[in-house]
Amino acid sequence: MFLLGHSSWSYLISKATGQKLHVNLPLYLALLSGVAPDFDIYFQPYLQHHTYTHSILILGPVSILLTYKYKKLGAAFSTGLLSHLLTDSLVGDIPPFYPVSHYTIGLNLGIPSLADTILETGALLLVVVYIFRNG
Numbered sequence: 001m002f003l004l005g006h007s008s009w010s011y012l013i014s015k016a017t018g019q020k021l022h023v024n025l026p027l028y029l030a031l032l033s034g035v036a037p038d039f040d041i042y043f044q045p046y047l048q049h050h051t052y053t054h055s056i057l058i059l060g061p062v063s064i065l066l067t068y069k070y071k072k073l074g075a076a077f078s079t080g081l082l083s084h085l086l087t088d089s090l091v092g093d094i095p096p097f098y099p100v101s102h103y104t105i106g107l108n109l110g111i112p113s114l115a116d117t118i119l120e121t122g123a124l125l126l127v128v129v130y131i132f133r134n135g
Contacts, residue, residue, distance in 0.1 A: 001087045005120035010034020014080030023072035033080025055098035091116045
């Protein structure tokens with residue numbers, strides 16, 4: 001998934017979590033949470049894309065630490081962070097247990113593909129609707 005899709009889905013998921021937890025996650029954090037796992041592309045060839053930063057063995061403990069330190073705000077941010085794994089596994093695959101295992105899971109709907117385009121533009125439209133309804 002591309003930047004638009006990741007940031008849109010993380011916005012929707014982290015803001016919904018924030019509402020349930022009665023905390024207002026700032027816009028920039030809601031958008032950042034979904035794209036943060038892709039920071040590894042800036043460190044190639046030292047850090048291969050879709051490895052450590054796409055593993056629940058890495059992002060799980062990071063999410064737990066964020067939630068512990070920042071409480072409800074950290075939990076809302078963490079759901080946006082973990083949404084990255086979900087959306088990447090829809091259009092491609094992820095190694096959920098990297099570096100312990102190189103096994104990957106995902107639907108592999110394709111990127112770019114019609115499915116990816118629908119998921120990304122659909123998320124953007126939902127964001128627009130959400131913003132207009134909630135100010």
